[in-house]
Amino acid sequence: DGGITQSPKYLFRKEGQNVTLSCEQNLNHDAMYWYRQDPGQGLRLIYYSQIVNDFQKGDIAEGYSVSREKKESFPLTVTSAQKNPTAFYLCASSVLTSGANVLTFGAGSRLTVL
Amino acid sequence: KQEVTQIPAALSVPEGENLVLNCSFTDSAIYNLQWFRQDPGKGLTSLLLIQSSQREQTSGRLNASLDKSSGRSTLYIAASQPGDSATYLCAASRRDDKIIFGKGTRLHILP
Numbered sequence A: 001d002g003g004i005t006q007s008p009k010y011l012f013r014k015e016g017q018n019v020t021l022s023c024e025q026n027l028n029h030d031a032m033y034w035y036r037q038d039p040g041q042g043l044r045l046i047y048y049s050q051i052v053n054d055f056q057k058g059d060i061a062e063g064y065s066v067s068r069e070k071k072e073s074f075p076l077t078v079t080s081a082q083k084n085p086t087a088f089y090l091c092a093s094s095v096l097t098s099g100a101n102v103l104t105f106g107a108g109s110r111l112t113v114l
Numbered sequence B: 001k002q003e004v005t006q007i008p009a010a011l012s013v014p015e016g017e018n019l020v021l022n023c024s025f026t027d028s029a030i031y032n033l034q035w036f037r038q039d040p041g042k043g044l045t046s047l048l049l050i051q052s053s054q055r056e057q058t059s060g061r062l063n064a065s066l067d068k069s070s071g072r073s074t075l076y077i078a079a080s081q082p083g084d085s086a087t088y089l090c091a092a093s094r095r096d097d098k099i100i101f102g103k104g105t106r107l108h109i110l111p
Helices: none
Strands: A004-007 A010-013 A019-025 A032-038 A043-053 A056-057 A065-068 A074-076 A087-094 A103-105 A107-113 B004-007 B012-013 B020-027 B032-038 B044-051 B056-059 B062-067 B072-077 B087-091 B100-101 B107-111
Touching: A004 A087, A010 A019, A019 A032, A019 A087, A019 A107, A032 A107, A043 A065, A043 A103, A043 B087, A043 B100, A103 B032, A103 B044, B004 B087, B012 B020, B020 B032, B020 B087, B020 B107, B032 B072, B044 B056, B044 B062, B044 B072
Parallel strands: A010 A107, B012 B107
Antiparallel strands: A004 A019, A019 A074, A032 A043, A032 A087, A043 A056, A065 A074, A087 A103, A087 A107, B004 B020, B020 B072, B032 B044, B032 B087, B056 B062, B062 B072, B087 B100, B087 B107
16 A cells, blocks of 8 residues: 555654654655644644655744655654754655645654653 | 634535535635535545635535625535435645645434
């Protein structure tokens, strides 16, 4: 079955540590996205990538980094510079066609800073 | 800058009633609008997508409409069931651009 796999589902981090969240898709989608979700805040865009080896900052990129070395993979690193990293992180992908831009989401990763 | 607003933030209705969820957007030059459902602690599941050239889409008991001139989309749920309880989010996208989400409406169907 095609889909998006995020791992780990739950992650605990000590202050000052970097952590990397994995996102893999086998949908052959061109674009991939990372969103952060906090209670009452909705989804906020961190980074997005439309093609391999290229990515753009979203609305809240500070303290985060990404890479897009393969079409299937778009890992997100939460660095120690992110002051409030506890949140639910969602990865998505979409196909850029002339018809539509349909988002498909992974199940999410919940990060808690101890 | 595109802004997407969903009102109300929360809604409770008795089982069996028809209901409408609202989504408004500030930039009418959208490429498509997508409705999602999210259960607690889970990812988002796509419900319906309306392209800018369309006015509505239907799937089962769900019907979504789009009025670009007024900057509004609605999600109509017929004959609501307790299993419909979830948060519903809308997202507006421009071609080759980032996708902006509303904050969602938390729906609770009372048995």
